[in-house]
Amino acid sequence: MNTLRQFRLELTRLLQSRLTWLAILLTALSPIAGLTVYRPLYSSSDSGYVTTMQGMYLANPALAGGILGAVVFAILTVWSMDRLRRDGMETLTHAVVSPMTAALTRLGALLCVSILAQAITTLAWLPYAIMKLGAVFDVESYLLIHLIFMYGAIPLAILFASAACQFTRRADLSLALFAAFATLSLTVWKEKWQLCWLNPCVWAVSDDFSNYRIFRSVAYVRLTWLLAMAGLWLLSYLCVRRYGKGPLGSFAHNIRRFYRPALAAVLAVCSILLYTGQPFVDRSTAEMDYDFLFCPAPLETVTCSGRYADVRPDPKTGCVYGQARFQLQNTGGQEQDARFQIDPGYKIASVRANGADVPFSVDSYQAMGEKMFTVTLPAEAEIELVIDYGGFPQEWNLVSATQGRHEISDTYMSLENHQLSPAPFDVLYAGETLPAMMDIVLPGHMTPVLFGSGATELLKENGDGTKTWRMTDEGYSMILYAGDYIREEIPVEPAGITVNFYYSRRHQSVMEAMDAAEMIRRTIEFCTEHIGPLSFYGDGSFNLIESRCSGGGYAGDGASLADELDFTANNLADSSKGSSSAQVTIHELVHQWWGLGNMFDPMDESGIWSAEGLTCYTTYRIVKALYGEREAQASFVDAWQEAVDDYYKDFYVRHPEYLSALPEQYQADIANNLRGMRQYNEMPLKIWKAEQLVGGEEAMDEILKGLFGRELNPEYPYLTYQEFLDACHLTEEDLNLE
Amino acid sequence: MNKIFRYELRRLLWNKLFFGILLVSLGYGWLTLTGSVVRGVAHTAPFSPWSFGYYLSQALPLICLGELFFLAFFFSREERLLRPLTQATPIRQRRYAALRCGAVLTATLVLCLCVAVLAVGFYVSLFGWVDYGELILPALLTLIPPIVFCLGAGIMLSRFNHTLIYALMAAVILLTVLPLPPLTNFSLSGFFSQFPLTVEKLDPAFHVPGWLAIHQISLTVLGAFLAVFAANVQRNSSCQTM
Numbered sequence: 004m005n006t007l008r009q010f011r012l013e014l015t016r017l018l019q020s021r022l023t024w025l026a027i028l029l030t031a032l033s034p035i036a037g038l039t040v041y042r043p044l045y046s047s048s049d050s051g052y053v054t055t056m057q058g059m060y061l062a063n064p065a066l067a068g069g070i071l072g073a074v075v076f077a078i079l080t081v082w083s084m085d086r087l088r089r090d091g092m093e094t095l096t097h098a099v100v101s102p103m104t105a106a107l108t109r110l111g112a113l114l115c116v117s118i119l120a121q122a123i124t125t126l127a128w129l130p131y132a133i134m135k136l137g138a139v140f141d142v143e144s145y146l147l148i149h150l151i152f153m154y155g156a157i158p159l160a161i162l163f164a165s166a167a168c169q170f171t172r173r174a175d176l177s178l179a180l181f182a183a184f185a186t187l188s189l190t191v192w193k194e195k196w197q198l199c200w201l202n203p204c205v206w207a208v209s210d211d212f213s214n215y216r217i218f219r220s221v222a223y224v225r226l227t228w229l230l231a232m233a234g235l236w237l238l239s240y241l242c243v244r245r246y247g248k249g250p251l252g253s254f255a256h257n258i259r260r261f262y263r264p265a266l267a268a269v270l271a272v273c274s275i276l277l278y279t280g281q282p283f284v285d286r287s288t289a290e291m292d293y294d295f296l297f298c299p300a301p302l303e304t305v306t307c308s309g310r311y312a313d314v315r316p317d318p319k320t321g322c323v324y325g326q327a328r329f330q331l332q333n334t335g336g337q338e339q340d341a342r343f344q345i346d347p348g349y350k351i352a353s354v355r356a357n358g359a360d361v362p363f364s365v366d367s368y369q370a371m372g373e374k375m376f377t378v379t380l381p382a383e384a385e386i387e388l389v390i391d392y393g394g395f396p397q398e399w400n401l402v403s404a405t406q407g408r409h410e411i412s413d414t415y416m417s418l419e420n421h422q423l424s425p426a427p428f429d430v431l432y433a434g435e436t437l438p439a440m441m442d443i444v445l446p447g448h449m450t451p452v453l454f455g456s457g458a459t460e461l462l463k464e465n466g467d468g469t470k471t472w473r474m475t476d477e478g479y480s481m482i483l484y485a486g487d488y489i490r491e492e493i494p495v496e497p498a499g500i501t502v503n504f505y506y507s508r509r510h511q512s513v514m515e516a517m518d519a520a521e522m523i524r525r526t527i528e529f530c531t532e533h534i535g536p537l538s539f540y541g542d543g544s545f546n547l548i549e550s551r552c553s554g555g556g557y558a559g560d561g562a563s564l565a566d567e568l569d570f571t572a573n574n575l576a577d578s579s580k581g582s583s584s585a586q587v588t589i590h591e592l593v594h595q596w597w598g599l600g601n602m603f604d605p606m607d608e609s610g611i612w613s614a615e616g617l618t619c620y621t622t623y624r625i626v627k628a629l630y631g632e633r634e635a636q637a638s639f640v641d642a643w644q645e646a647v648d649d650y651y652k653d654f655y656v657r658h659p660e661y662l663s664a665l666p667e668q669y670q671a672d673i674a675n676n677l678r679g680m681r682q683y684n685e686m687p688l689k690i691w692k693a694e695q696l697v698g699g700e701e702a703m704d705e706i707l708k709g710l711f712g713r714e715l716n717p718e719y720p721y722l723t724y725q726e727f728l729d730a731c732h733l734t735e736e737d738l739n740l741e
Numbered sequence: 742m743n744k745i746f747r748y749e750l751r752r753l754l755w756n757k758l759f760f761g762i763l764l765v766s767l768g769y770g771w772l773t774l775t776g777s778v779v780r781g782v783a784h785t786a787p788f789s790p791w792s793f794g795y796y797l798s799q800a801l802p803l804i805c806l807g808e809l810f811f812l813a814f815f816f817s818r819e820e821r822l823l824r825p826l827t828q829a830t831p832i833r834q835r836r837y838a839a840l841r842c843g844a845v846l847t848a849t850l851v852l853c854l855c856v857a858v859l860a861v862g863f864y865v866s867l868f869g870w871v872d873y874g875e876l877i878l879p880a881l882l883t884l885i886p887p888i889v890f891c892l893g894a895g896i897m898l899s900r901f902n903h904t905l906i907y908a909l910m911a912a913v914i915l916l917t918v919l920p921l922p923p924l925t926n927f928s929l930s931g932f933f934s935q936f937p938l939t940v941e942k943l944d945p946a947f948h949v950p951g952w953l954a955i956h957q958i959s960l961t962v963l964g965a966f967l968a969v970f971a972a973n974v975q976r977n978s979s980c981q982t983m
Binding site: 040117554649652653654655657658661662665666673 | 772775779780781784785786788867868869943
């Protein structure tokens with residue numbers, strides 16, 4: 004029988020089976036699990052599940068759908084493969100159709116049905132996604148998430164289940180093997196980004212910016228496994244029983260056609276090559292080698308007086324190419340080996356000193372997400388060193404399960420330090436500072452935002468729709484964010500600064516609806532006046548930049564980064580941070596004072612003293628100043644009191660012996676939940692009580708001002724609860740709420 | 742009679758449908774236990790009658806759906822085609838219908854028992870000891886009235902058209918999902934999670950307010966009445982066809 008006709012018949016037979024349609028229905032319903040019970044994406048809040056809207060309503064359901072869909076199709080595959088043997092029709096059928104052809108067409112039909120199931124799922128969930136995501140919905144992301152996060156797992160399951168059936172010819176054993184393989188991915192391989200074939204390591208997806216980096220990474224893993232599974236399937240195909248022979252006899256017969264085992268071997272080799280040669284994550288050593296970041300012994304006779312780079316990121320491939328120039332002085336009168344740091348994903352094409360090629364060697368050792376190369380500088384007093392470099396930026400393998408930070412696409416770019424250009428490691432500045440200039444070519448619609456106090460200016464518009472921007476700053480490091488940003492200038496008179504608020508155009512409606520600019524102005528005014536100016540205010544201006552979700556913000560000289568997770572509809576509706584989106588925005592902004600950098604010990608997870616206590620209290624004070632006492636009392640103090648009352652009534656708080664008797668997992672869940680509540684409610688209420696005890700708001704402002712501007716102890720720079728109590732001249736017992 | 746009852750019961754219990762419903766109910770029950778019940782409902786212990794009642798209330802819609810699926814099984818097309826044969830047997834149709842009702846009720850109670858045993862096993866494994874006697878009243882209060890009502894309403898509706906059982910399933914889901922006032926609410930989860938908070942002292946002993954007792958008794962009586970009435974309707978129609 005013709006293979007194509009056989010395939011058509013097999014597909015028709017499958018589509019006429021009720022079990023097939025049940026599998027399609029279950030696959031279409033499976034994303035529901037991602038809305039309720041299986042939410043693998045990171046939550047940025049302790050008080051509730053907060054992730055981006057696309058994460059909440061698209062990525063989580065797609066990831067859950069991928070797992071459940073894979074399980075459903077594995078069962079369908081085993082059922083379908085075992086049907087003939089179960090019904091005792093195998094001998095008859097094999098008399099008409101070759102078992103090899105039957106295996107091939109059956110696999111093809113199952114894959115076609117899986118495509119149909121995915122198409123139905125994607126179409127069925129489209130209206131829901133449009134409704135839930137609103138302004139942040141885009142078709143491309145929707146299709147890519149469904150295709151890569153969800154569908155990517157299903158063919159792998161079909162191939163594995165089919166291979167297991169062909170090897171073992173037993174349904175129960177095949178299902179057990181599949182269960183073991185799936186369990187491996189869900190448990191032991193869960194944090195190993197290349198091994199978790201069923202549940203890819205997706206940490207967050209962005210609403211306002213692009214997600215191509217994580218899409219590429221997951222697609223790469225899927226492809227690696229697809230080749231491996233295809234190879235495994237081909238191997239099992241060789242074991243398809245023929246002429247009443249056993250597996251070995253059939254294998255010996257089937258390998259007579261040389262291309263079959265050859266193809267299986269090629270697929271397996273390709274898969275191994277993809278696995279070992281992955282371009283996404285570096286090969287840093289597992290040890291934390293801090294000497295790799297900070298040079299202990301700089302060169303005594305070599306200095307650098309200036310640097311320039313011409314950087315050309317390619318949004319289509321996610322690669323960066325560039326040429327870096329350094330003005331170096333070699334006063335030693337002899338050749339010197341200077342070391343440079345560069346992104347581990349980049350290759351050095353050439354190094355020239357004063358126009359002549361000079362030898363260089365790239366170290367194989369990588370650590371802390373960096374690699375180094377050594378250049379032999381000539382014995383000349385003034386050297387212009389030109390380095391041509393380029394490649395795909397790699398992320399540190401320590402955080403390989405949370406990829407996506409180094410996004411380079413035509414909608415967003417995040418280029419930090421050595422991803423922009425290599426920099427000398429053991430060469431000191433010639434003067435007090437090092438003038439740095441960089442030209443970068445970006446898509447025309449992008450606005451570059453330089454982190455820190457540097458400046459950007461449009462140099463020229465190129466004919467191909469791109470623009471060249473010039474960035475000027477100081478030092479070896481430069482951090483650039485570029486995207487479709489809206490820039491809003493917010494003058495804050497008491498602070499004497501202008502805040503440049505950069506946020507994604509996709510978020511414009513949300514920002515305007517809650518009058519974010521006004522909230523920012525008033526918050527900065529209040530905090531500057533009552534707590535003190537931020538140490539990282541620039542010279543008359545301060546850049547507040549909304550960044551792609553990266554697990555939190557950070558601040559530096561004249562700039563601060565606010566994670567987009569702070570502005571998601573989900574977070575803005577978090578009642579523990581405020582009763583309206585404007586109040587939550589104030590809360591997130593107050594974190595610029597309480598919570599950035601090393602203000603609170605991140606390792607101290609035992610107590611309830613954290614950035615949230617002072618942040619919630621300060622938010623209450625701002626809301627009181629802006630909206631009046633009644634609203635502040637209702638939204639904060641009453642809500643805290645209610646939550647604290649509930650806390651003291653909680654069964655496990657009253658009976659800790661039952662909590663300690665629970666298994667660790669339950670203990671941790673309950674303790675985390677209670678701690679989150681206490682951090683957001685009990686601690687601000689204690690601070691509010693302290694305010695009453697120290698003599699009112701003005702007295703508390705003075706205390707907070709003192710704590711905020713205190714002299715730091717370099718060995719332990721964190722603000723502790725005891726320091727707060729000491730500043731208030733109170734004891735822990737004074738603030739007891741019971 | 743016993744033989745027929747056992748046969749009908751075995752048809753229901755030794756069935757993929759029953760195992761499917763049981764699996765889903767136990768899965769959902771486990772999620773409820775590990776998600777919300779383990780925290781304790783309304784500041785009471787996870788093994789308090791209030792928390793246990795809340796757990797059963799959460800599982801109740803699935804149990805009722807299971808019961809309606811059992812009924813739908815007896816009123817399926819295949820069963821209706823067989824009716825002339827069963828009507829030709831010497832057994833009285835009313836008694837035969839009652840036996841089938843009993844089989845459905847027993848299968849549903851087996852389902853309830855499995856769900857309850859899951860919770861008790863959970864309590865024993867985590868807390869070591871449970872006062873089983875305390876759990877009986879909330880179980881009876883939560884399960885029996887809706888189960889009897891669904892049985893009566895299901896049989897009654899199937900007299901008109903067997904597809905109406907599926908409409909009743911949808912109604913059960915809606916009554917559970919929609920935020921309705923306590924008296925019209927199908928599930929008692931709101932009662933178990935809110936009522937203890939209205940009592941001034943912590944860990945209140947389990948008691949049933951009068952309005953709820955009347956409500957649940959009315960529901961049971963209504964269900965029983967519908968079942969008996971439907972059986973009478975069937976007998977009359979059987980006489981006419983004969």
